[in-house]
Amino acid sequence: xxxxxxxxxxxxxxxxxxxxxxxxxxxxxxxxxxxxxxxxxxxxxxxxxxxxxxxxxxxxxxxxxxxxxxxxxxxxxxxxxxxxxxxxxxxxxxxxxxxxxxxxxxxxxxxxxxxxxxxxxxxxxxxxxxxxxxxxxxxxxxxxxxxxxxxxxxxxxxxxxxxxxxxxxxxxxxxxxxxxxxxxxxxxxxxxxxxxxxxxxxxxxxxxxxxxxxxxxxxxxxxxxxxxxxxxxxxxxxxxxxxxxxxxxxxxxxxxxxxxxxxxxxx
Amino acid sequence: xxxxxxxxxxxxxxxxxxxxxxxxxxxxxxxxxxxxxxxxxxxxxxxxxxxxxxxxxxxxxxxxxxxxxxxxxxxxxxxxxxxxxxxxxxxxxxxxxxxxxxxxxxxxxxxxxxxxxxxxxxxxxxxxxxxxxxxxxxxxxxxxxxxxxxxxxxxxxxxxxxxxxxxxxxxxxxxxxxxxxxxxxxxxxxxxxxxxx
Numbered sequence: 001x002x003x004x005x006x007x008x009x010x011x012x013x014x015x016x017x018x019x020x021x022x023x024x025x026x027x028x029x030x031x032x033x034x035x036x037x038x039x040x041x042x043x044x045x046x047x048x049x050x051x052x053x054x055x056x057x058x059x060x061x062x063x064x065x066x067x068x069x070x071x072x073x074x075x076x077x078x079x080x081x082x083x084x085x086x087x088x089x090x091x092x093x094x095x096x097x098x099x100x101x102x103x104x105x106x107x108x109x110x111x112x113x114x115x116x117x118x119x120x121x122x123x124x125x126x127x128x129x130x131x132x133x134x135x136x137x138x139x140x141x142x143x144x145x146x147x148x149x150x151x152x153x154x155x156x157x158x159x160x161x162x163x164x165x166x167x168x169x170x171x172x173x174x175x176x177x178x179x180x181x182x183x184x185x186x187x188x189x190x191x192x193x194x195x196x197x198x199x200x201x202x203x204x205x206x207x208x209x210x211x212x213x214x215x216x217x218x219x220x221x222x223x224x225x226x227x228x229x230x231x232x233x234x235x236x237x238x239x240x241x242x243x244x245x246x247x248x249x250x251x252x253x254x255x256x257x258x259x260x261x262x263x264x265x266x267x
Numbered sequence: 268x269x270x271x272x273x274x275x276x277x278x279x280x281x282x283x284x285x286x287x288x289x290x291x292x293x294x295x296x297x298x299x300x301x302x303x304x305x306x307x308x309x310x311x312x313x314x315x316x317x318x319x320x321x322x323x324x325x326x327x328x329x330x331x332x333x334x335x336x337x338x339x340x341x342x343x344x345x346x347x348x349x350x351x352x353x354x355x356x357x358x359x360x361x362x363x364x365x366x367x368x369x370x371x372x373x374x375x376x377x378x379x380x381x382x383x384x385x386x387x388x389x390x391x392x393x394x395x396x397x398x399x400x401x402x403x404x405x406x407x408x409x410x411x412x413x414x415x416x417x418x419x420x421x422x423x424x425x426x427x428x429x430x431x432x433x434x435x436x437x438x439x440x441x442x443x444x445x446x447x448x449x450x451x452x453x454x455x456x457x458x459x460x461x462x463x464x
Contacts, residue, residue, distance in 0.1 A: 072345075132338050155276055159283070162281065163281070167284045200308060207285065208312075219277050
């Protein structure tokens with residue numbers, strides 16, 4: 001496996017990396033939700049600075065974060081422009097047909113821009129600082145209440161970790177089959193859609209067949225080891241909750257308080 | 268003696284991993300739009316699971332795929348509802364193709380290729396149509412939060428249609444070809460059963 005890295009995990013040793021995956025996931029989801037309730041510039045300034053602080057704490061270069069924004073920047077700018085052009089109110093600078101550029105509109109456009117950038121930054125912090133395996137464990141932990149409704153959460157968790165575990169193997173295998181095809185003169189990434197589809201079949205077919213065999217062998221092994229779906233399992237990797245995780249969640253409560261105060265006192 | 272449930276769980280997991288691999292490999296997808304929305308082959312393994320294991324397998328594989336995209340950080344989420352619609356929901360609904368699993372399998376067993384292709388096309392169409400609806404609504408939710416009274420409905424329709432329509436044709440052709448070449452893929456017969464027969 002050469003240049004293909006799974007996910008965007010960026011190994012590093014920082015406070016943010018060491019936080020529990022569950023705390024990070026909950027905090028990130030909560031933060032994104034909170035962003036939709038801010039309606040004052042000061043609120044955005046505050047959460048913006050908070051985000052920059054968190055990014056700084058990951059000890060990852062800013063350029064890595066900027067890279068995450070790049071594919072979406074046009075969509076974000078377009079969205080912000082729309083907000084500017086279709087929001088009236090305040091001092092009107094330009095008015096042309098249905099479009100207006102007003103002071104109110106410029107503010108709303110700026111808020112929209114900020115909100116999207118912050119969503120991307122904070123979710124980038126999450127995925128850069130958390131291993132996919134830890135993140136799936138965290139997702140599983142959050143889904144646990146569904147167990148009471150009869151949802152097979154543990155089976156799902158098992159499947160998530162098997163999938164993650166096999167992605168590198170499958171990538172390897174795919175590369176090998178593609179190399180074998182290249183050796184026979186096939187060039188990938190060229191030609192019409194129909195031509196590319198034809199090249200796909202000889203790659204996919206052996207891979208499917210080997211995946212099926214592998215699944216079967218693995219199921220045999222698990223049966224031999226007496227795996228019972230539905231039984232309580234213990235885990236090799238354990239997520240541990242520290243004081244710093246509770247502090248991280250408390251900071252979310254603090255941010256909420258700031259946003260509420262700013263929204264109600266500033267007009 | 269093999270527990271069918273264990274095999275089911277593992278097969279769905281490995282095929283879903285395979286879906287992610289097909290999406291990750293740069294040569295194997297055509298990016299039409301910068302913000303995702305690519306015509307990749309990721310749906311093929313999900314449909315294969317759906318036709319092998321029926322509705323339950325299809326839905327599970329799709330949901331797993333959507334969740335994996337979020338866990339590996341390849342998902343683009345800009346709005347909570349849009350995120351849910353674009354990832355877990357959009358891929359889960361692909362699994363409805365599994366409703367056609369019994370008829371597709373019977374047609375293949377009877378060597379009735381015309382009927383087989385017809386049911387296969389219907390199943391894939393059902394899955395992709397629902398995925399389309401899900402992305403379409405996600406697009407509307409996303410833009411509704413920005414603009415009032417613009418033709419967002421049309422925009423979302425054109426954008427999502429532009430990559431799902433070619434994806435539909437590609438999926439039918441590739442899956443049909445795979446199954447006709449290797450009926451074993453579809454019928455889900457284990458090694459033991461074949462040896463016994």
